[in-house]
Amino acid sequence: MMRKQITxxxxxxxxxxxxxxxxxxxxxxxxxxxELAEVLTDLANSxxxxxxxxxxxxxxxxGRMNLEKRPEELSxxxxxxxxxxxxxxxxYQKYFTEFNRVCxxxxxxxxxxxxxxxxENVIRTFDSLLELxxxxxxxxxxxxxxxxxxxxxxxxxDNLSGIVAAVTGADLLIIISDIEGLRKSVAGGLTDEIISTxxxxxxxIKKHVLTTKSELGTGGMDSKLKAAxxxxxxxxxxxxxxxxDVKILYDILEGKEVGTIFKGAK
Numbered sequence: 648m649m650r651k652q653i654t655x656x657x658x659x660x661x662x663x664x665x666x667x668x669x670x671x672x673x674x675x676x677x678x679x680x681x682e683l684a685e686v687l688t689d690l691a692n693s694x695x696x697x698x699x700x701x702x703x704x705x706x707x708x709x710g711r712m713n714l715e716k717r718p719e720e721l722s723x724x725x726x727x728x729x730x731x732x733x734x735x736x737x738x739y740q741k742y743f744t745e746f747n748r749v750c751x752x753x754x755x756x757x758x759x760x761x762x763x764x765x766x767e768n769v770i771r772t773f774d775s776l777l778e779l780x781x782x783x784x785x786x787x788x789x790x791x792x793x794x795x796x797x798x799x800x801x802x803x804x805d806n807l808s809g810i811v812a813a814v815t816g817a818d819l820l821i822i823i824s825d826i827e828g829l830r831k832s833v834a835g836g837l838t839d840e841i842i843s844t845x846x847x848x849x850x851x852i853k854k855h856v857l858t859t860k861s862e863l864g865t866g867g868m869d870s871k872l873k874a875a876x877x878x879x880x881x882x883x884x885x886x887x888x889x890x891x892d893v894k895i896l897y898d899i900l901e902g903k904e905v906g907t908i909f910k911g912a913k
């Protein structure tokens with residue numbers, strides 16, 4: 648019954664992690680980005696209002712500049728992020744245009760939740776873009792915001808996507824990454840069993856969370872759980888699933904039992 652309610656979601660925020668749109672060496676995976684653009688365009692064509700929160704700016708910048716590794720100096724990371732943000736949106740525009748869908752870039756800092764005027768302006772921008780049938784592509788403004796680059800769990804794109812979902816009044820947030828869902832753990836190790844539904848985040852749920860993260864991403868299940876806890880209180884559903892095949896978005900929005908759903912309190 649809970650999964651069937653997802654089929655009614657109108658405004659959907661979809662967050663893709665770096666691992667879902669990049670190769671293991673950190674460079675962009677154009678095939679995956681094209682597939683993502685095709686699926687999101689199809690969902691928009693079906694009447695869904697789609698907002699994409701995309702990681703990958705620093706990785707895109709590294710690839711664009713043919714760097715051998717991720718820079719260590721903060722100012723260089725910000726420079727690479729600025730290059731990558733421009734390059735990443737260029738790639739998205741290329742593939743969304745192929746499917747006759749317009750996209751737009753929105754770079755945010757988390758003060759939108761603290762400054763009421765900024766928040767209202769952001770809401771109006773999203774509403775106008777969606778009314779025009781445009782797919783907004785959101786990222787944190789890594790060239791000026793340092794928290795995500797430094798690696799704070801309080802500023803990464805998992806949490807940013809939660810904020811975007813809440814601010815825009817979304818019905819659903821879907822986080823796709825290299826994590827298939829919340830796995831049950833035994834004696835500190837993960838099992839193959841996915842916890843299908845979570846209605847509240849308590850100590851029993853937290854014991855299934857390991858704090859590890861992928862080499863490409865800034866978050867892990869711990870940051871996703873923080874986003875889930877935030878959205879549960881806002882009454883917004885969240886699904887965490889694997890991005891190995893982006894067509895999984897169809898399964899989720901058809902109410903199929905994939906990944907883990909965190910039910911927003913109604």
